Amino acid sequence: MSAPEPIHALAFAPRGSLGAAPAAPLRVSFPARDIVQVMLRRGQDAAFAEAMRGAFGMEPPAPGHTATGQDATAIWIQPGQWLLTAPRGVEGALAARATAAFTGFAAVADQSHGRTTILLSGAAAREALSRGCRLDLHPRAFGPGRAASTPIAQIGCLLHQTDATPSFELTVFSTLAEPFLHWLIEATAPLGVDIA
Amino acid sequence: MSQRFRLPSGGHVDRSQRLGFSFDGRRYEGHAGDTLASALLANGVRLVGRSFKYHRPRGIFSAGIEEPNALVELRDGARREPNTRATVAELFDGLSATSQNHRGSLGFDWMAVNGLLAPFIGAGFYYKTFMWPAAFWERVYEPMIRKAAGLGRASGLPDPDHYEAAHAHCDVLVVGAGAAGLAAARAAGAAGARVILAEQDFLLGGDLLNEAEHDAWRSETIAALEAMPEVTVMPRTMVFGAYDQGVLGAIERVADHLPEPPPHTPRQRYWTIRATAVVLATGAHERLIAFPGNDRPGVMLAGAARTYARRYGVRAGETAALFATHDAAYDAAFALAEAGTRIAAIIDPRTDSAAMQRAREAGLAVRAGSVVNGTVGGKALRGVEIGTVGSASRGDAVPADLLMISGGWNPAVHLASMSGAALRWDDALLAFVPEEREESAWQRSAGACRGVHGFGAAAADGAAAGRAAAVAAGFDAADIPLPDAPSADHRPYALWEVKGGGKAFVDIQDDVTADDIRLAHREGFSHIEHAKRYTTHAMGTDQGKVGGLVGAAVLAEARGEPVASVGLPRFRPYTAPIAWGAMAGGEVGRHFQPVRRTALHGVHDELGAVWMDAGIWKRPAYYPKAGDTDGWASVKREARAVRERVGVCDVSTLGKIVVEGPDAATFLDRVYANTFSTLAVGRARYGLMLREDGIVFDDGTTTRLGPDRFFVTTTTAQAGPVMQHLEFHLASAWPDLDVSLASVTDQWAAMSIAGPKARDVVAAVVHGLDVSSEAFPFMAVADCKVAGVPARLFRISFSGELAYEIATPAGYATHVWQAVMEAGVPYGIEPYGVEALGLLRIEKGHVAGSEINGQTTALDLGLGRMLKKKGEFIGRVLAQRPGLTDQSRPHLVGLRSVDPARQIRAGSHLLVDGQDCGWISSATQSVVDPGWIGLGLLRDGEARIGSRIIAANPLMGEEVPVTVTSPHGYDAENLRVRT
Amino acid sequence: MAGYSGFRILAEGLRGNSGWTPAWRKAAPKPTYDVIVVGGGGHGLATAFYLASMHGITNVAVVERGLVGQGNTGRNTTIVRSNYLLPENNNFYEHSLKLWEGLEQSLNYNVMMSQRGVINLFHNDAQRNAALRRGNSMRLNGIDAEIVDRDGVKALCPIVDLDNGRYPVMGGLLQRRGGTARHDAVAWGFAHAADARGVDIIEHCEVTGMIVEGGAIQGVRTTRGEIRAPKVGLAVAGSTSTLTAMAGFDVPIETHLLQAFVSEGLKPLIDCVVTFGAGHFYVSQSDKGGLVFGGGLDGYPSYGQRGTLPTAEHVYAAGISMIPALGRLRGLRNWAGVMDMTPDGSPYICKTPVRGLYMTAGWCYGGFKATPGSGWCHAWTIAKDEPHRLNAAHTLDRFREGRMLDERGNGPFFWAQ
């Protein structure tokens, strides 16, 4: 019996167009991601960075930033902690790779099922986010390659900007993904949104 | 229907747009650009409301947010908004409004009889009477007072509109878009700053809207602002309060000017604005003069009459008088005269002035050295009585249906004061202005709100403030073109009150008179804060904007001191009243808190689960089936399935934390009262966590996954607090420990498979693991595959039966659940909910949240043996305090109703010989030995096992005999979990 | 000074209200007193009143930094009730409630005590069980309490949305004798009545030091000179830590902010006091027509007397969730009281490490309803140099002994955890 595909936390979320229908509506999608939490061990900064370079081809990003390597993105989340994310692959493979690379330098916890990522893209994305996000996302204050954790609609959200469209990836606890999406729909519908 | 008082041209109304509206059921017409007040005046409506206490007839008094009188119930049905100021309500087609606070009609309000009782119901009268007989207060006096008090009526129906919160950041926030605010925003914008310009009005310009000759500058400036990409102009946005560190709150009226909000549009939006620098350009409020009859409909602030004429193209009267103490107010007379109103008299206490001469030159009758000392009329002004300064005698009366008054201008210092600016008395303006302080470099006032009046001066002041604000926010100063225009003289003659017979109001809404202020002083309420509270002065919806300072001046005179030393009551939020719904934002009702769902939520839904709230989680309480007579029948059926066969329960909500690092075991030994460093890899152990004060905090099982890696579980309720507790101690007490924490609550779904047939079911779905009792004993843990997906199997039990827990990455939860249910068919498996889970654990005698309630110790709960004898742990020291080790503390016991049919309830108290000796923490019906059972905490509990006591629930009239038992009634030897 | 009555109002009204005199004298300090009460709020004035009326001690000074009744007495939501779980607390508050019930008559001042009923809503089994436990404790201690179901809630307050979509209402614990009082009047009434019994009420007199000799209090230093007395009682919410520091000891208190709000005036809409069980919100309607409402603490220590926005948002949101009909009404004014929070949420009325120094303090957010009871017990403790049975447990030492009075099981300084 072949292993079944996991069910995405937003598999049953509504799809389609909502609200106003401007020329360039916002776009919302739910990319499947593998996500691994990496926690630096005391005093292993250099060795860890070396391992990160070797295994993923990037430096561990500084606070508030992301880094993109060969096949994964690292997002700073806490002092000494990062999320490694990559498009959905074989169950547990990213965690296994990270464990193999970081043993002795950092602890690794697979969060691929525990976190759910929503992609929001479009010219009005900042305006939509301002309906709940307390951060200053103005280009002078934020931009591609920046990341921040912040509560939105009472739900902890890791937000990172991926391009200047602007596009944002919003990563939340999977058990709260539905109410978070509800908020996002409320925030985007007045501006027009397509949910894919 | 004709707008009899509308001028043929001029102002900022669009006469091509005719908007129909109704007031008290009568139909009228106004124009786009009108407020309800300007439209009413255009139609000659003068009487619009009744006052708070004496129910005196009242008319429109102002043209802005300071309106004390013209409060109406706007809209109908569920959208009814009581106390809406007609002076700021934007007219829309179909608007309907109703006057308020009268019994009978607006024209004949029989509550007006209160006016005759005025000598006996002055300030504070109620403190001195209504005391006898005592019971009469609630039954007679108070209902009478309550009915008479209050203003408008709430609809009592749910608000059909929605609201939203929003967040903004800027370098410079400019509050107010008059000349000063427009110039400030332009200067800051020109410097390159990100600017927000918030204006409560629907048009930008403030007083410029009354000055057609400066409209070109206004339009040009607005166009310049709109061309700056980093300047955001927000009309209809009232900044209601200044909070710490450059944070201000504002309400944007998104759809109040429409009959109802369009789809997906909130009625209002609540903004939190964070600004590096703030320019307050909030203008000034004109103040009244206290004189007898100063509240008669037709008495109006001079600036308001001018606004109605100039901005709205409405004459507020046929024959007008002006009573003013300064030159700037004369423009009202000129404006009305231009509009065709006959100016009957200009009454001015001063002997001479430039404006006076101009008025005379224009042919207006000026009465220098004069005051108004009375008004004539009933529900509308008919005449004005004019006397001379300093003389008590009544003078002659001139006919007038409009009396324009101005006692000077009060800078709107509300926001400045709230954000910490001290106020300074300005002897020339006779008003308080913000003290300029060095340390508030991030905030400055500009224009009329700091006493700089007039277009040219205010614009220059605003530009300077905007420039400085931009510099404070880190930008280079930029210059903008400034107009050159002379300013009228706003310095008033010090006349606060004209004494005479009759009520001279200082708070025109709450019916506070100058005599009331003097009475308060006579009774010792001489401090402004005391006088305010005793008389209710400045406590109405306008918060004293038009009369607050006048009352203070009356008090000052009574005290024989200058106004400056009397001061004003403390300024607090809000600058003007704000809609409840707006402040609440969108997270209300169904969305008051997010709903947290386990990965199996859809499975439970399909099974028809009855849901219950567990914090923000939704959990299945039970699953009704055809044939269940009630909820209890379902619960007992599910529990019996577990006791007799096998059941499956979603336990995903438990908190799960991976604790990893070289010091993980040391850390767990310190945070748990028992030991984990001795735990073998692949084994789980029950743990008890105390608070620092020695009270039990949480419990759960912890598994050792590797030498330095543990998997900790917490209760559902304490998952968050436990994580913070662990993080805090790592950061503060033991920064030397090398440990990392990762919450994996959402990563893993978990289900418990419990019952004598649990092993059969588990064996059928688990691959690659021998689950025989020998190979996989009680408290064993192993990674495995279940139905082809990764999983972790725990042999742990909460129900007291042979049980396993399968944890699986959340995306596979449905798949695993379905595999378990299929494998369980031959064994009669049933899903069970939280209620059955509770029943089972009470039968077994396991404590849960009802017992670990933050008040109990390990000893109380019979868990004293878990406290390790050696080594440090949180709570160890303070748990030894005598009050916590006292033998007489209530102790955990089991309870059984003597009559199996008589229910016992959690929350009942346990009476021994009539003495309250404890309480029932949990109660349920047993399935192994039918009848009502429970757990409780009972003084000398252990000693009373076997005795019969009373479970008393006087709230419900119940006294149920119960037998005290050991809490561990079911399988006390723990054989079943180990089989 | 003649007393207050309807008759006198008539008589004064007929002669132009010119015969009224100050409600209390503006006294100047004497060099010595038998007792100094520091703090001219409700608790301090009540202490002085009961010292005079119950114990015959009238040579008493009340020294107040600013004005009578300008601390929390003038900045609260006016609720009076005795619906507590622990007998130590519910017996005390019930005594206070009984004093309230006769306060108009004993003070000759209408404090507008209005027993409109206080109902705490509950939304799930655990809350209901806790309400039953608390209500039964009240009943077993002779205090009125009722448990009401959804219909009962609807009857008491028809505009509550029982099915609010997120946390439906299951029922409520009702104390009919609870209600509201006119907050300012309580301070003024006690001042009026204490003054009538000879107490000196000294406003604008700030204590700058405590005179302690040989471990015993001897008096206080003030901005209006030194005042001596063998006994000093502290009733200084918001300044307790400052004054005990002057006397040489720290106390288990952290000072926090509690916001309160009032709406515009409305015709009668809400007839009782209602508290939401699923969020921090409670509301009642004043005689003047304003809805008086509030919620939880701001979350960090402050003496600032001004609240923060996020707490206000929560209060308004919880309000709408409980009563959706509030949406189009308007908030008028918002203020914050300074709360002396104790580790277990229960107060201190007790002796202190300094002989002759007593205190009533740590009233958390429950000080208003305690006003007469606090004064009564504080006066007793000062007069007898030992606590009354009702306040015997409310000591500073209870934490050292592990005898906390933790009503809710929140643990020490729960907001700090």
Added chain:
Amino acid sequence: MLRIPCPHCGARDEVEFTYRGDATVTRPAPDAGVDAFHDYLYLRRNPRGWQVEWWQHNGGCRAFLKVLRHTVTHEVRGVATATETLEVPEA
């Protein structure tokens, strides 16, 4: 509303943080006895003025921070990580 400059994340609204008590008290040694633990857990200086406090940025980076804050003006004058020290200014 407080804005606290997190050393890792920048200035953030107070809703992202949780106050966790006076940071100048330190947990006593395990053998310090009941009185020492009593004073640590219960007694507070509770100043009207500057105080160094624990705040957790639990809505952001979860770090425990030391914050020098004024209890009347609410001004935040310094923020440090858990292992750094902050001095309370005189008066």
